[in-house]
Amino acid sequence: MIRYNLTCDNGHAFEGWFSSSDDFARQAEAHLITCPTCSSASVTKQLMAPSVSTARKKEARQALVMDKAQKETITKVREMVKLIRENAEDVGERFPEEARKIYYGEAEQRGLVGKASTEEAIALLEEGIEIAPLPMLPDDSN
Template structure:
């Protein structure tokens, strides 16, 4: 995972985590990257110093940096994502098709998870189909 310090055109600063460098550019170009404070789509990377560390030092730093409330919130988020995954059918690349079938009553209502391109996700939302992305947590990619 790559962490970028980001800033919008209204000078709101926030962080973004991306699976690779090009992921930032793809999300920005697709309109999925907006300021969490004002929803501005005009986002740019801020200067930040790179940090190179060992796994042990990283773990120690994370434990010091996260206070109890942050750790508890992360644990609850992790549990919520696990519960969604455990109680949903993974339909993979068929997600847009299955979501439409459920929405239009052509398939039984059930929780599903899967993959959709940004364009497919936008089309589902435009049709009034309620979807939400599951966060990719740091532990999910290590």
């Protein structure tokens, strides 16, 4: 998404979000963009500086959000998750099936990681199979 600073012909400033520059041009030409203050459909983009994400900016944002103790905790949890993954077999979607095989003695005892729906995880726990989710940490999905 692209955020544009916009101005109507009456000088009111506002912002709009568009999927692309062409999307803005198409909507503006069709008079689909209107000023929230006066409803004018004569809208233009204002000059904007590009927003470039850098590692320094990312660190600055994290510094605002997390203190030193929180950062250390996240680092330790990340190391723990890495250690678990390094010492386990990733069975993906077969996790519930493989966990049951181990629990019922149909497969050798070993560490597993994989995926299970909430319903599958509850069923495993109700059967007495000890499982635990691995935490999703900041930046894991970015």
